[in-house]
Amino acid sequence: MARGQPLKRIDINNAPDLLSLVDEVRSTNEPRILRKENEDVAIVRPMRRPSHRRLARGQPFTKDDSIWNLMGTGRSGVSDVSENKYKYLSEEYLDTHGE
Secondary structure, eight states: OOTTOOOOOOOOTTOHHHHHHHHHHHHHTOOEEEEETTEEEEEEOOOOOOOOOOOOOOOOOOTTOGGGGGTTGGGTTOOOTTTTHHHHHHHHHHHHHOO
């Protein structure tokens, strides 16, 4: 097989011996060498499992959130909201949370 080519997949759902071997390799996280007669012929090693990054979760919106003050700005004649969203949000935040 040429380097860089994708590996061929083999479905082992109907091969109980292979399923058992795969379960062992996964649970121990250690590769196994397969032998035929007196010759090593293949290696079975666990694959890296995809990492599941936790997404940061914010607080849900409430009726009092300043974001709602932006509703309808598309009809208000203000055309730079998307360009200046942080400016408008910070101004509103300071108005409602100021000293």
